[in-house]
Amino acid sequence: MQQLVIIGGDAAGMSAASQVRRMQPELGITVFERGSYTSYAACGIPYYVAGLVEDKGRLIARTPETFRKKFRINTLMHHEVLAIYPDKQRILVRDLDTGRDLSEPYDQLLIATGAQAVTTGFDGEQCDNVHQVSTLVHAEAMARALAGETIRKVVIVGGGYIGIEMAEALHLRGLEVSMVHRGPQVMATMDPDMGSFISEALRQSGIKLHLETALEGFVQEKGKVTGVLTSQGVFPADMVILGLGVRPTSRLAREAGIALGPKDSIRVNELQQTEQENIWAAGDCAQSFHLVSRRPVHIALGTVANRQGRVAGINLGGGYATFPGVVGTSIVKFMDTECSRTGLSERELKRLGWHYVQAVIEDHTMPRYYPGSSVMHVKVLAEKGSGKLLGVQIVGGPGAAKRIDTAAIALHAGMDLDTFINVDLSYAPPFSGVWDPIVTAAKQAIKEV
């Protein structure tokens, strides 16, 4: 190979680029990034807005300069790829600073274009006091607005993980926060019985939570949104935050005739190859394989993006690696309430038509006699008959949510409940009860198998 071209300079693209560089010291590697930043922690944005991280530079893991100098990767910022021509093995790139278009050849091409925030489609969304939360540019805009103006009321549209992290951030800044959410409980990736504990935590902190409330538009005055119009009335707003999820940025791939998968994510095999020769994809723009449902899925998360980027990089660097897939793990916190999930939810199992058993328990993060022990709710789902673990959801106090990782590993390994409950987990009073709450829930679920 002479020339590796990568479209997109964030997690997946730069993981792949650095991996290839380590394996191929002399290969030409060019990265085209339309924005101004490489490899930054988008997940850190709420904490920057909250004021917990003072310098946004700390969210940047590696700058373009680092990639250029240390890794000798030709990292071109403000360069937007406009089209891919697989037959010619070329791409069309626009230099956004000069407006000049270039036709660039590639031997291998990695698409790592990421995902983009879902928009509302309503007029008013373009106003500068309506914010998305997906790039550093958005983060800067929010920080500027919060520093310079007198913002008191904020309406967050969407009660998913971005909505919840932003609710915490703005609550910490002392603002009056309302949240508008379409579903019966926040955190739709969890089942409503578990989501209700998070809804409760939001309300207890003073967040005005409006469930089963649909966004219907924005009220504008003098070029600013002053209210959010919903199925439950108008909520006044000095600032609006949108947290409606993301969708894969796959237009380039689609227009080049590359096959797409779920939610229009780019279809890839375990090596991260698309169905088009010499074209690869990794990160939030690409699909993953769900190891529990055995189906392709689209999951946009930094952990997955980094892992896919690494696998693509190893293969592009002349090695061999496969990305086995995901089990659907995620984690979020609001103040002292943590929540996490992995595997399939009850709702997902119903959609698949699988027969399952479940247990939902209330337990404690630590023995009840230990100071700081707090309530922890656990839901365990397992296959009827076989007892195979299918999913776990946790909501609880400090120290509760990260335990989901034990279930993630168990799901990856295909464990059944009988095996899981006998694993030698760590125990000492400052860390856990003698039976970890997940194990207690699993023991109870066994009775239903």
Place this chain on the structure above:
Amino acid sequence: MQQLVIIGGDAAGMSAASQVRRMQPELGITVFERGSYTSYAACGIPYYVAGLVEDKGRLIARTPETFRKKFRINTLMHHEVLAIYPDKQRILVRDLDTGRDLSEPYDQLLIATGAQAVTTGFDGEQCDNVHQVSTLVHAEAMARALAGETIRKVVIVGGGYIGIEMAEALHLRGLEVSMVHRGPQVMATMDPDMGSFISEALRQSGIKLHLETALEGFVQEKGKVTGVLTSQGVFPADMVILGLGVRPTSRLAREAGIALGPKDSIRVNELQQTEQENIWAAGDCAQSFHLVSRRPVHIALGTVANRQGRVAGINLGGGYATFPGVVGTSIVKFMDTECSRTGLSERELKRLGWHYVQAVIEDHTMPRYYPGSSVMHVKVLAEKGSGKLLGVQIVGGPGAAKRIDTAAIALHAGMDLDTFINVDLSYAPPFSGVWDPIVTAAKQAIKEV
């Protein structure tokens, strides 16, 4: 079966008894316990001594009355079993209150006699200001001594997990704490390179740590120990705490001709049966099978005791269950320094003669930009050639140690590093970096495989 007799009323014995009762509502179940308490959290003792748990009653999960009334288990306290006669299916029991000896028949017998603290063999150990840390009686004696007398200097003999938890407890009470430890670093279940971080944490808090120092006796004055004599001189002491580990309480079994295993623990199969018909054993008195070394081991921990008791109970109740074994997980903290380990250490691997690779890294509990992120050291050991995970050790700040559970599950499942690093672990800035430090260490170890 007419009559199930259980010797020992703590974790394993009472787990088994309650399990059997659930399955066999009418079976006669008698428990003989020589002490005054059932089912208490011995692991909570340091926190009671520290003053973090005010009422020692909170350490008792279930009282003898609860077992008698709620579970209809004939729970006889202050009854010491003196001998087992397998041929006659009888035991000899002494009622310690009356001094009367009884001969009791059994159809099935479960030995759950636990473990006892290792003694020093030196004169002075019997003085009432020298304390072991294994029963509630010891806890009461320490609490009484700390409340009533003017104790300023405490010497802890042994830098294992009991020694470290007691160092924290007594440091929290404002005492001047010295620790005498025979090995090159504290926490001998970890390798010295990792143990050194814990030694450092002890010293930084002002604990006077004397490593490579052997206990040689006690200096006595008027029936009290006033100093601890060691290979490095005499350390003055108003109170001495012994934390020299435990050994299985297996004398009864040995005298009855029941086969013993490692460290004189009672030999059992996966069902918790001894090699003697109708006699079972579970908990700290019994051996376990180590799933990584594939050898029998003795590990005295509440988690294992409860699991073994449950399995014995299911089998005694007419069901069927097996205890697969352990992977050697443990966890402890000293102030803000947490440490944990699972699998085999480098020292254990050398003893086995196995070929291994390793990585030792320094990383952070959370992204460095996130407030409260602290340093976390991880050591990963894997089999040379196959890359099979063999062991993990962690030392770090708050939130570091409990992550060992991911490695425990991976070891139980027999995962190799390549599989482990691709597992979908949870990530959000308040919980972890995008690559969990254990995964980062595993990625580095892969290069050596």
